[in-house]
Amino acid sequence: xxxxxxxxxxxxxxxxxxxxxxxxxxxxxxxxxxxxxxxxxxxxxxxxxxxxxxxxxxxxxxxxxxxxxxxxxxxxxxxxxxxxxxxxxxxxxxxxxxxxxxxxxxxxxxxxxxxxxxxxxxxxxxxxxxxxxxxxxxxxxxxxxxxxxxxxxxxxxxxxxxxxxxxxxxxxxxxxxxxxxxxxxxxxx
Amino acid sequence: xxxxxxxxxxxxxxxxxxxxxxxxxxxxxxxxxxxxxxxxxxxxxxxxxxxxxxxxxxxxxxxxxxxxxxxxxxxxxxxxxxxxxxxxxxxxxxxxxxxxxxxxxxxxxxxxxxxxxxxxxxxxxxxxxxxxxxxxxxxxxxxxxxxxxxxxxxxxxxxxxxxxxxxxxxxxxxxxxxxxxxxxxxxxx
DNA sequence: CTTGACTTGTCTATTGCTTGACAGTTTATC
DNA sequence: GATAAACTGTCAAGCAATAGACAAGTCAAG
Numbered sequence: 161x162x163x164x165x166x167x168x169x170x171x172x173x174x175x176x177x178x179x180x181x182x183x184x185x186x187x188x189x190x191x192x193x194x195x196x197x198x199x200x201x202x203x204x205x206x207x208x209x210x211x212x213x214x215x216x217x218x219x220x221x222x223x224x225x226x227x228x229x230x231x232x233x234x235x236x237x238x239x240x241x242x243x244x245x246x247x248x249x250x251x252x253x254x255x256x257x258x259x260x261x262x263x264x265x266x267x268x269x270x271x272x273x274x275x276x277x278x279x280x281x282x283x284x285x286x287x288x289x290x291x292x293x294x295x296x297x298x299x300x301x302x303x304x305x306x307x308x309x310x311x312x313x314x315x316x317x318x319x320x321x322x323x324x325x326x327x328x329x330x331x332x333x334x335x336x337x338x339x340x341x342x343x344x345x346x347x348x349x
Numbered sequence: 350x351x352x353x354x355x356x357x358x359x360x361x362x363x364x365x366x367x368x369x370x371x372x373x374x375x376x377x378x379x380x381x382x383x384x385x386x387x388x389x390x391x392x393x394x395x396x397x398x399x400x401x402x403x404x405x406x407x408x409x410x411x412x413x414x415x416x417x418x419x420x421x422x423x424x425x426x427x428x429x430x431x432x433x434x435x436x437x438x439x440x441x442x443x444x445x446x447x448x449x450x451x452x453x454x455x456x457x458x459x460x461x462x463x464x465x466x467x468x469x470x471x472x473x474x475x476x477x478x479x480x481x482x483x484x485x486x487x488x489x490x491x492x493x494x495x496x497x498x499x500x501x502x503x504x505x506x507x508x509x510x511x512x513x514x515x516x517x518x519x520x521x522x523x524x525x526x527x528x529x530x531x532x533x534x535x536x537x538x
Numbered sequence: 539c540t541t542g543a544c545t546t547g548t549c550t551a552t553t554g555c556t557t558g559a560c561a562g563t564t565t566a567t568c
Numbered sequence: 569g570a571t572a573a574a575c576t577g578t579c580a581a582g583c584a585a586t587a588g589a590c591a592a593g594t595c596a597a598g
Contacts, residue, residue, distance in 0.1 A: 183575070194556055197577090202554095213563055215576060235470065236463040239554070257467050264460050264467075271453050271460075274425040278446050278453075281424065294516045302512055306505035308495060316495035323491055327483045372545070383586055386547080402593070404546065428584075539598100546593065556582080563576065568569100 180218045182207075189226060204243050205229060236260060269333060276336050296335045318349040368397075369407045378415060393432050394418060425449060458522065465525050485524045507538040 186193045199205040200216065205225055207216035218226075225246065232242045237260050245253045303313055320328045325346075332342045375382045388394040389405065394414055396405035407415075414435065421431045426449050434442045492502055509517045514535075521531045 181576080192556070193576095195554085198555060211563095213576075215563080231466070231470075233554095234463070235466045236460075254471065257471055261464065261467050264464055268457060268460055271425070271457055274423070275450065275453055277420075277424045278450055281420075282443065282446055294513050298512050302505060302508045305508040306497060307501040308497060312496040316491060319491045319494040323487055324483055370546080381586065381588095382546090383588080387585065402546080404594095422585095541598085542596095544593105544595080546591100548590085548592105550589080551587080553584100557580100558582100559578105559580085561577085563574100565572100565574075567571085567573100 178220050178223075179208075180223075182216050182218070185218045185223070185226070189230065191230075199226075199229070199239075202239065202243075204239055204246075236264065265330070268330070272334055272336075294335055296337060299335060314349070317345060321346055321349045367409050367412075369412075371396075371405050371407070374407045374412070374415070378419065380419075388415075388418070388428075391428065391432075393428055393435075425453065454519070457519070461523055461525075483524055485526060488524060503538070506534060510535055510538040 180188070182196050183193050185191075186196050196205065196216075200207065205222060208219040208222055209217050211217060228246060229239075229242055232245065233239070235257070237245070237256065241256045241260075245256055300313070303316070308316065317328075320331070328346065329342065332345060337345075369377070371385050372382050374380075375385050385394065385405075389396065394411060397408040397411055398406050400406060417435060418428075418431055421434065422428070424446070426434070426445065430445045430449075434445055489502070492505070497505065506517075509520070517535065518531065521534060526534075
């Protein structure tokens with residue numbers, strides 16, 4: 161009630177300057193305290209300063225950095241590369257992101273193979289209906305039912321190949337076609 | 350040359366009974382020795398017996414088991430679940446595989462989101478051409494160029510929804526549409 | 539019997555955290 | 569001013585599935 165400033169606490173937080181302790185920051189960003197402690201330990205995000213009791217104090221610039229970190233983490237970029245990107249903003253960033261895109265593609269390929277394998281293991285046709293697996297046959301039926309004839313389908317392949325070759329490749333793979341079959345189709349168009 | 354049996358070695362391998370040491374087995378299956386050691390340590394694949402020098406000896410039945418393990422591993426099933434499946438062949442196998450399929454779907458969803466995010470971060474349209482990312486716009490252009498009109502496209506959606514609803518959902522997601530947009534499209538058909 | 543090549547078992551490191559323990563600090567209440 | 573709750577710090581271990589280092593063991597040749 162008597163006021164020597166309304167709450168000079170032991171942490172010496174400047175409420176108007178937006179300074180936070182670990183747990184508070186963690187809660188703000190939906191992270192666990194441990195995560196922030198970990199980021200500190202690997203030198204990815206060090207708090208601006210500490211109190212005399214050695215408590216971590218994070219400031220606004222730390223928050224900016226944390227936001228960048230989380231964005232990149234949401235993109236699946238590993239912490240080691242995030243560190244590089246933040247230290248060397250322009251230079252390597254593009255390369256790292258493109259690299260990550262390639263890794264994602266690779267990962268998707270693997271996952272599709274796993275899907276096929278499992279379906280094969282289960283070998284229960286009734287399950288197939290519920291699963292997001294399209295076979296070549298089904299796909300053709302769908303296009304046919306939409307009114308495309310042989311000529312139209314050829315056009316479709318050609319157009320797909322021209323507009324988005326990489327996506328075309330991925331799509332054919334997702335139908336479970338063999339590499340040779342894919343090569344054949346793509347070369348025809 | 351003199352024969353007290355043509356090679357009674359310290360390991361006491363019976364060459365006709367197909368027994369192998371760790372490294373040999375590893376090489377046969379293209380695995381690292383560490384992998385087999387690990388499988389042993391967690392009780393997933395224990396060698397049939399050991400030599401007096403405590404070397405691991407794997408027999409044919411171990412090889413059968415290993416093949417099953419690798420097949421399931423190739424399907425992305427975690428070792429802990431593989432163990433359960435091998436101990437209790439019939440009962441839980443189906444459930445575990447279906448569960449794995451769901452996890453794969455989930456993982457693909459995450460990867461697609463990461464793809465979108467990275468492309469957004471890069472924001473370099475010239476890269477987009479090389480990447481397997483299809484936008485709604487592009488997709489429509491492709492179908493149009495194949496000769497489908499508005500009516501045909503509607504048919505196409507309906508047919509897709511009827512034949513493979515889950516795949517339809519996945520496909521729409523992969524175009525980067527928002528959940529609401531997806532819901533709308535699917536309900537119309 | 540010694541040398542060298544090749545094993546073996548055991549142990550540690552990796553990624554991105556999470557969980558937990560234990561001790562010191564701060565805060566709020568009485 | 570004491571006390572309890574809620575915080576903080578540091579350290580350690582844990583997860584999956586290997587990869588690699590290391591010293592000790594084994595084998596074939598000389």
